[in-house]
Amino acid sequence: QSALTQPASVSGSPGQSITISCTGTSSDIGNFKYVSWYQQHPGKVPKLMIYNVSDRPSGVSNRFSGSKSGSTASLTISGLQAEDEADYYCNSFATSRTWVFGGGTKLTVL
Amino acid sequence: EVQLVESGGGLVQPGGSLRLSCSASGFTFSNYAMHWVRQAPGKGLEYVSAISRDGDKTYYPDSLKGRFTISRDNSKNTLYLQMSSLRGDDTALYYCVPQKDLGRWGDYWGQGTLVTVYS
Secondary structure, three states, rough: OOOOOOOOOEEEEEOOOEEEEEEOOOOHHHOOOEEEEEEEEOOOOOEEEOOOOOOOOOOOOOOEEEEEEEEEEEEEEEOHHHHOEEEEEEEEEOOOOOEEEOOEEEEOOE | OOOOEOOOOEEEOOOOOOOEEEEEEEOHHHHHHEEEEOOOOOOOEEEEEEOOOOOEEEEEEOOOOOEHHHHHHHOOOOEEEEEOOOOOHHHHHEEEEEEOOEEEEEOOOOOOOOEEEEH
C-alpha cells in the first residue's frame, strides 16, 4: 500500500481559499467514500476535520470542505485564517482493508 | 470524557522488542475498533495496525506484517501492540485511536508513547 500523494506545501493569504489535493489509486480513494482529513498543529495531536469525503464533525468550521473526483480527494479551506496554519493529512480506506495516509501538506498563511 | 493513555515506549536496541499498551476510558471500549498510528520525529502520520471490536480480526500494512501484533483485552479496556525485530525506522510516537464507524475515526487521540530504537 503506497502512501497517498499530497503537495508538500501550499500557501495563501488571509481571506483567500486554498485547496489541498490527495491522490490515490483505484485501490483506495477511487474505490471508497472513506476519505478523511486531519489537521495537526506543531506539538499537538491530529484533529479530525473531514470524514466520509465531505462530512464535518460538529465543532469544525464550515470553512473546511472536502470532495472527491475519481482517485483524487481535495480539502478546501475558505476564508483562510492565521489559525489554519498547520499540517494537513489525508487518509483513505483501502482494498487491503487497511488505511493509508498521505505524506502531509504544510499550509502557510502568508 | 474520552481518555486514551499510551504507555510502554522507551529506548530499545535494534532487533529488540517492546509491548505498547493503551488504556481507554470514557467510552464503551468493546464497541470500538481500535487503531495504532505512528509518527516519526518531524515526519508524517503512518498507519500501523487495526483490530476489530471483539479482537477476531487484525489488519496490518504489508510493510509491518510479521513484526507487529495488535491485540486487545476488552475486560481491561486495553489495547496492545507487540513490536519485535525493531529497526531504526520504527522510532516514532505511537498513538492509539478508537473507531466507532467504518468511515469515521480520529475524533480522539491519546498523547502517544515514544519508541526510540538506537544502536
